[in-house]
Amino acid sequence: MLSAKNTARFILTSVPLLLFLSLLMACYINARIVHKGIVKAVILFPMVIPVSTTTLFCRLLFDDAGMMNGTIRAFGGDPIRWMDSGYVFWVLVLLYIWKNIGFCVILWCAAMDAIPKEIYETAKLDGAGFFTRMGRIILPILSASAFIIVLLLVLNSFKVFRESYMLTGNYPHRSIYMTQNVFNNWFQSFSVEKMAAGAVIVALVLAAFVMMLQKRLMMRLDER
Structure with missing residues (x-):
């Protein structure tokens, strides 16, 4: 239940944020930027960076002895345990947005x-x-x-277990304990029956989500 709740929370938080920010960036690029090709190439750069590199950069920023806590200490504040508290959820959301925003902007443009x-x-x-x-x-x-962008973003959100695992290990903070972590634990214990049942449930949920989006899109097109 916790994994399903966290997965839904992550999708409902990160996907709308990413849609809104990428659409604003695409509108600005189309209206204001002259050399669009160069800008598009730059914003796509996070996609070609390996996941291990991006997670290492996040750890340099948000580790207990990282740059963020160093800045907080410099101003006399108390350091924050980013990776061992609810803040890690927002770190993961920020990482997901940074990795995917260039891709969304290109599609919008x-x-x-x-x-x-x-x-x-x-x-x-x-x-x-x-x-x-x-x-x-x-x-x-x-x-x-x-419709296509939302669908791709939701599918990509199910791949965020790589970043979650590299940031906090096999047993992350409960705020980012998602469906992928459950499957990982079942795989380690060779619970084939549980993995098969879980895979069917996830496939049915995704299929229902796609059909709902498609129906919504067809209704909008019929109205026009």
């Missing part, structure tokens, strides 16, 4: 590039501001792309 420029120009001539264009033009057109 590709979808925005497919929107005819005449639509933007007509809306500006009619006096539509940024938020009006976002709510009435961009978001409705990007609904199909949003």
